[in-house]
Amino acid sequence: MNEGDRLSFRLPYSTPRLEYSTSDRIFCMKQVLVFTDLDGTLLDHDTYSYAAASKALFELKKRNIPVILNSSKTMAEMKLLRQSMELWHPFIIENGGAVCVPQGYWTSPPEVFSDFDVTFFGVPYEKLIELLDQLRAEHGYQFQGFHDISSEVLSSITGLSKAQAQLAQARLCSEPVQWKDSSESLKTFQEELQTHELQTLQGGRFMHIQGIVDKGLGVRWLIEQFQQQKDITEVFSIGLGDSPNDLAMLSEVDIPVVVRGVNLQAMQLEHKSSVIYTSESGPRGWQEAIDSIINDYF
Secondary structure (H helix, E strand, O other), rough: OOOOOOOOOOOOOOOEEEOOOOOOOOOEOOOOEEEEEOOOEEOOOOOOOOOHHHHHHHHHHHHHOEEEEEEEOOOOHHHHHHHHOOOOOOOOEHHHHHEEEEEEOOOOOOOOOOEEEEEEOOOOOHHHHHHHHHHHHHHHHOOEEEOOHHHHHHHHHOOHHHHHHHHOOOOOEEEHHHHHHHHHHHHHHHHHHHHEEEEEEEOOEEEEEEEEEOOOHHHHHHHHHHHHHOOOOOOEEEEEEHHHHHHHHHHHHOOOEEOOOOOOOOOOOOOOOOEEEEEEEEEHHHHHHHHHHHHHHH
């Protein structure tokens, strides 16, 4: 590709122009987006560090490609993480339960926004906890949720600091639990949840109880928001994840990336010919995938 054929990426408030001269690449795209899971993907499973992916994050920032975090984490956790990563773009919380967009994002240059417009898709947390406590009292289910334990106990379970554990407990629309009952009781519990339009979703360490939402819902909604901006005619999307609860997100993007992890065998995407499987895990795999995509597509 010649110098004049290189890509030029801009944020939504500008007029990007992305063109290629070869038929096997992306033509006339207006906005590239990167959606990513955190734990076990961009963040190391044990240390929660993203250091091994720092070069890729810098490269995407240099190209003005938004990196949109999509996680089971809370709004409070995500706000702190995105500040440390210097990411000022929208983000998706609690497995698609809500999308947070910085106020003024569509019309103003990027800066450290402190206020957000939150679009909810999930069940409000207070209503969810009330129902869980009621079901446990009525049927004797054995489980331990975040609302049942102190930040000190959660810290000992997860390895988070007490302050980080408190941020993880500041939930808006989902509840992580450790199931301590039988598999038969779990099936009954899940059937009961369905009657209340709730579901369970297995994450890396916890089973998440939430409304009928998933990570793909937030991705689809945000892509639509970008497409509605006057200077954007088309969106090209990349998604990175490592566990089954990332499959809905990966099914919504143009290039899905399965980052190597303990659930690799369960990470099968149907009708997707562009799937990338990394050989490295965690942030090293994240770096590996972005390097490959930049080399092959950009």
